[in-house]
Amino acid sequence: EAELERFEALIAADGKVEPRDWMPDGYRRALLRQIAQHAHSEIMGMQPETNWIGRAPTLMRKAILIAKVQDEAGHGLYLYSTAETLGVTREWLLDELHAGRQKYLSFINYPTLTWADVGALAWLTDGAAVVNQVSLCRTSYGPYARALVRVCREESFHHRQGFDILYALSRGTPAQREMLRDAVARWWYPALAMFGLPRDRSTRSDLSLAWRIKRAPNDELRQRFVDICVPQAEILGVELPDPELRWNPERGHYDFTPPDYDELMRVVAGDGPCNRQRMAHRRRAHEEGAWVREAAAAYAAKHPAEPYG
Amino acid sequence: EAELERFEALIAADGKVEPRDWMPDGYRRALLRQIAQHAHSEIMGMQPETNWIGRAPTLMRKAILIAKVQDEAGHGLYLYSTAETLGVTREWLLDELHAGRQKYLSFINYPTLTWADVGALAWLTDGAAVVNQVSLCRTSYGPYARALVRVCREESFHHRQGFDILYALSRGTPAQREMLRDAVARWWYPALAMFGLPRDRSTRSDLSLAWRIKRAPNDELRQRFVDICVPQAEILGVELPDPELRWNPERGHYDFTPPDYDELMRVVAGDGPCNRQRMAHRRRAHEEGAWVREAAAAYAAKHPAEPYG
């Protein structure tokens, strides 16, 4: 009981929980779910992008896209290590992912159909991730907060590069401008849905807020994101697919139609357009790589690292 | 001995040897080698062509190419059946092919690099095959002679379709005409080499001629082919890659530089540009299809065919 009091005092004082500190089971579980979902999203999120590496229309765009995917693999590594501070292994986390017991962000289950999707995906979903993660940088768990500082910096770079892809399209041929319009129309709602369920449908959210794992409610972050996107969409000359979207001077915010949360729940549950494809791809890569990982382990066992010096 | 005399009399009278007839071991072996090589060439020869089915530049060309490949698979079936009349099984023949103990025509070991190769391959190598097979239609083994009549008719159709592809290119853009020139330059000698070694380097050939398995010497057929091609090349406006090629009024034939027979021997021995690729592809298809063939056999064993009537 003394431990719980100390823990709650630390949270209340906006202090950081560290791996060696005592923490309530519920806190550990909520945190692990959050970090695991974040890590899984980084590695699953590579798939819709790698779909376009081979076909990127200029070498510079190809390089930027490969660098982005590399960053995501790096974030994945970093976040799996962060999760490991909670006493689990990366192997276990991957098993949970492959078995479908842990989740990743739902937008990853939509397909990238044209080159413009690469831009829209980065502009909107990385943009949403930045809004989310900037807030999460003040999370109460120290290792996660520190990981997020680095992740955030790179995500915000990706977000800008996505905008840049779209900007080039917006100044391009009619086919390119149509590609832009179409992609933004398809990615707008998957991005809005990234902030999760609204207050009245989300029970976990309150607890995460109380423990300061999360620092802002879903709806507040979603509004912040919409307010950021609208002027950017104007620069792109692209219409966001929401006839209700307009400035509300009283609220000082844009009004908008919320995402279809039933669709979000269906996609999270596994019935998005690409869930099966993404999971099959991920499992196949893992299974086909098994002999390589076994070889590395066998080699390491035969050849213990030379002592330093 | 009486049997050998009867056999030789039959051959001398231009009669047909049938499966139930007695035949010398050497005859059977030479025949089997010939028919097996022919059958293997049909199925291996599909590979350089299927390489372009997916990319054929019009739907009509795609359809013609698929039909050609289908014909070749059909010829393969037909010729394996013909070989089976000599007391072997298709399974054994395929094993011999996969083990590299039986050969297929060497031109198949060159790559198809552009769409024009599809035309050049058909015009030249099917053209050469027709010259060869028209002569073989009078072969002394009855089942093979009858198979060849049908094969020949289709090959000659393929030959004309190849010419038609090239004719379209010859009337096309500069890039298409360059594609035509390049493809003909690369396929001319592999086609000439299809007639095999010249008299002074080919020992088997004499025996096959004596037994009337083959009906004309390699050099005679090669000359016939050159004489047919030159005027066709003129219609295409394409130069054949041989500066020595010219009409010889005394011989009543075109003079030409023969193929590099050392290269032919190297390619037959396994060191052509694509031997390894072709064999690996063939073996992979066979291995990956094993479970399907096993399933068909298991099903057939469980469900013996209903009796007729």
Place this chain on the structure above:
Amino acid sequence: EPGLPGYVLGLGDDALVAAQRVAEWCARAPQLEEDVALANIALDLLGQARALLSYAGELEGLGRDEDALAYTRDERDFRNVQLVELPDRDFAVTVAKMLFFGVYQHLLYTALSSSADARLAGIAAKAAKETAYHTDHAVTWTLRLGDGTAESHRRMQAAVDEVWPFTHELFEPFPPVPGTVDPAGLRGAWLEPVERVLREATLRRPEDGWAPTGGRRGTHTEAFGHLLAELQYVHRAHPGARW
């Protein structure tokens, strides 16, 4: 794009994409008889595609012939169902696609062969005969694989499970247009033989549930863009050339 042109275009795109996939088996089928059979099916499908796309181009009236439609449209302009574009990683997947799609095509073409639109009726009458053969072929293989070895049963069941969700899109209603047949009315007639064959092949008929869709409105799977890159590359690399 409702109306007859869109209807015919959708059927033409189905056949074109199915042909492109089936033809990928050429020279790598499990046995030589199957090289012949699959090439034959690919040819039939391609023939249907050519007839339908030519007709769609005429109906559209923009001067696009079969090749303009096949080779110069972008991914979002293709109207085929997603089922036909699924990659054929395994022969069992090919068989499952061929069964589900073949029975569907056969029912639809049979119905269309008495269409008031004479041109469409003619194309459909020929195609109905072809798809009867495709269906027979697929049934034979479904039985062999489903009721063959333990390994083939496992693969065939996995293929049926994988492809089944994509069959729902086949029966999406099409706005009524004179001369067309609304596929929405065909599902009952489709289920009957399909379920019978699955049962005879000792295969479990999957639950209905997830029903991916969008192909008829130009939303495809990620595999489709790669298929198009292969299909269109040479044509696109030489704009305006004649072949």
Place this chain on the structure above:
Amino acid sequence: EPGLPGYVLGLGDDALVAAQRVAEWCARAPQLEEDVALANIALDLLGQARALLSYAGELEGLGRDEDALAYTRDERDFRNVQLVELPDRDFAVTVAKMLFFGVYQHLLYTALSSSADARLAGIAAKAAKETAYHTDHAVTWTLRLGDGTAESHRRMQAAVDEVWPFTHELFEPFPPVPGTVDPAGLRGAWLEPVERVLREATLRRPEDGWAPTGGRRGTHTEAFGHLLAELQYVHRAHPGARW
């Protein structure tokens, strides 16, 4: 195409095609560390390709930039060696290619970093550092796979045997051009570390024999056309567009 432009173009094409192949591993590497490492190597190679192709375009003087060279040339105009275009069916093949090609590139770039041609020397000096890392990485994996499990040994040996014949083309003589280094002189220096690593990895060094060639003159393997279709499709589908 002898002369400096052809030389630089050949090296640029090598790097471009190698980058395209290595990048195919993104999101499907055997472990996450390898996703990072292979993406990094692909990026280095692509950076080399861009610098070299830009320079080749300037030397050529026809107004073609890196993208014009990468996206609008036809197969027969590419000057890369065949080794880099071989399909990476197996991770062991990737490792073998990376080892053989990495050591070659490292030797060549190191020598070129003191080229009299300042531009080429600059590109090479940066690339020499990068390829040192690529080589280390490939050596590590060659040892792990060669001296790992029985299965990995078998696969790695098969990969070495498969790729080895294509290494001969790396050392084909290049007609003397000021500022260039003739790769023909580098085979001895290449064999030494390669043979040492193979030995340490308990792998058999293949016999020299078959030596396929032609890439530098535009004769490629059949796999290359499919790689180009993927690489160039979008660019070709929108002629003249800016991205």
